Amino acid sequence: MTRQTLLLGQTLRYLADPFHAGLDDSAVWDSDGAVLLADGRVADLGSGAAMRAAHPQADIVDYGDALITAGFVDAHAHYPQTAIIASWGKRLIDWLNSYTFPEEMRFEDRAVADEIAARYLSLTRGHGTTTVASYCTIHAESVDAFFGAALESGQRMVAGKTCMDRNAPDGLRDTAKSAYDDSKALLEKWHGCGRLSYAITPRFSPTSTPDQLAAMGALWAEHPDCLMQTHLSEQTDEVEWVARLFPEARDYLDTYEMHGLLGPGGLYGHAIHLTPRERARLREVDASLIHCPTSNSFIGSGLFDMQGLMAEGQRIGLATDTGGGSSFSMLRTMAAAYEIGQLRGNALHPAQLYWLATAGAARALRVDDKIGNLAPGMEADLVVLDLASTPAIAQRAARAQTPWEALFPTIMMGDDRAVREVWIAGQRA
Ligand SMILES: [Zn+2]
Numbered sequence: 358m359t360r361q362t363l364l365l366g367q368t369l370r371y372l373a374d375p376f377h378a379g380l381d382d383s384a385v386w387d388s389d390g391a392v393l394l395a396d397g398r399v400a401d402l403g404s405g406a407a408m409r410a411a412h413p414q415a416d417i418v419d420y421g422d423a424l425i426t427a428g429f430v431d432a433h434a435h436y437p438q439t440a441i442i443a444s445w446g447k448r449l450i451d452w453l454n455s456y457t458f459p460e461e462m463r464f465e466d467r468a469v470a471d472e473i474a475a476r477y478l479s480l481t482r483g484h485g486t487t488t489v490a491s492y493c494t495i496h497a498e499s500v501d502a503f504f505g506a507a508l509e510s511g512q513r514m515v516a517g518k519t520c521m522d523r524n525a526p527d528g529l530r531d532t533a534k535s536a537y538d539d540s541k542a543l544l545e546k547w548h549g550c551g552r553l554s555y556a557i558t559p560r561f562s563p564t565s566t567p568d569q570l571a572a573m574g575a576l577w578a579e580h581p582d583c584l585m586q587t588h589l590s591e592q593t594d595e596v597e598w599v600a601r602l603f604p605e606a607r608d609y610l611d612t613y614e615m616h617g618l619l620g621p622g623g624l625y626g627h628a629i630h631l632t633p634r635e636r637a638r639l640r641e642v643d644a645s646l647i648h649c650p651t652s653n654s655f656i657g658s659g660l661f662d663m664q665g666l667m668a669e670g671q672r673i674g675l676a677t678d679t680g681g682g683s684s685f686s687m688l689r690t691m692a693a694a695y696e697i698g699q700l701r702g703n704a705l706h707p708a709q710l711y712w713l714a715t716a717g718a719a720r721a722l723r724v725d726d727k728i729g730n731l732a733p734g735m736e737a738d739l740v741v742l743d744l745a746s747t748p749a750i751a752q753r754a755a756r757a758q759t760p761w762e763a764l765f766p767t768i769m770m771g772d773d774r775a776v777r778e779v780w781i782a783g784q785r786a
Pocket of ligand 1: 433434435588626678681
């Protein structure tokens with residue numbers, strides 16, 4: 358008989374997107390909840406007493422009043438930038454040249470890539486993140502290192518070789534042909550291996566020639582089941598640079614669209630300084646916009662229009678953008694999304710923030726039928742949060758009148774101390 362584990366605690370699951378359904382109808386919070394795990398999946402959910410009676414044979418793990426939810430999903434990160442997180446004083450283009458490119462050069466060495474991949478996965482798991490969509494470097498070794506480590510930990514991961522054939526230093530450029538050939542070989546090696554998915558990954562239009570973008574577009578057309586990840590309209594200087602590099606394009610998004618790099622399954626990081634045409638086209642093709650709030654304030658990029666873009670019906674996920682982002686924590690990332698919302702005059706509800714970091718990010722990665730929520734049949738990637746992890750959080754949560762009010766101090770002030778336990782595919786991580 359299959360071994361079953363019954364987790365007891367508070368549970369939070371979503372029935373609908375809280376940006377569009379009413380807050381009361383979108384989530385179910387059970388203060389005496391239980392989650393049954395079997396065969397790496399969520400087998401059943403319910404109240405603690407009823408589930409204990411129904412599953413007397415299950416091993417019990419009692420988390421008391423800790424909160425059990427789906428693990429966090431980080432929809433955009435650069436694992437090779439782990440060691441340069443929190444580097445001082447630069448905006449986007451100088452950031453790349455001063456910090457990112459010299460560090461990414463080191464990933465030619467497989468031993469470096471292995472070490473940083475292991476460190477990154479350990480750090481992010483420690484913060485309750487179970488799935489990430491990560492850029493690698495131009496080196497195939499960086500992809501092998503990341504996917505190899507993720508295969509070992511059993512995590513559902515998305516990644517791809519970053520492609521750049523101009524405006525990057527010697528040693529960090531491929532060509533249109535080698536980017537196509539290497540990406541194709543890596544895709545064939547890793548896509549669908551265990552829980553791993555390949556994402557075709559041109560860094561962004563300034564570092565790819567039109568030929569390389571077209572080669573990436575051709576590869577995506579041959580493998581439409583893969584995601585495609587890139588950056589879009591992060592800083593105004595960058596938008597102007599793209600206009601100079603691609604005088605024939607209608608706008609930044611058009612530099613992707615004219616090369617076959619716009620479609621469902623496209624993940625566009627940042628998407629801050631968008632024109633009305635770009636917004637309409639992104640919505641029309643149902644592409645995913647990835648909001649990276651700690652990065653946007655840290656690098657000084659601008660204020661994402663969450664309210665307006667959600668009202669248009671855009672598909673939006675949340676992400677750290679490590680190491681342009683200043684934290685590995687999706688709790689800190691939710692807090693930053695809240696702060697940016699406030700600067701735009703819109704206070705995001707904790708139900709919306711938590712949805713963005715779980716089900717919303719999973720929806721952006723088009724795996725919301727597998728992860729990002731608690732429901733029977735979903736893969737059992739879970740985080741268990743202590744909602745009183747520090748004295749400051751505990752004293753505020755103790756005064757809360759509602760579960761959302763009790764969660765909000767952990768969103769705003771919590772870190773890896775709040776993460777009691779992480780489960781990956783039904784196993785303790
Ligand atoms: Zn990025």
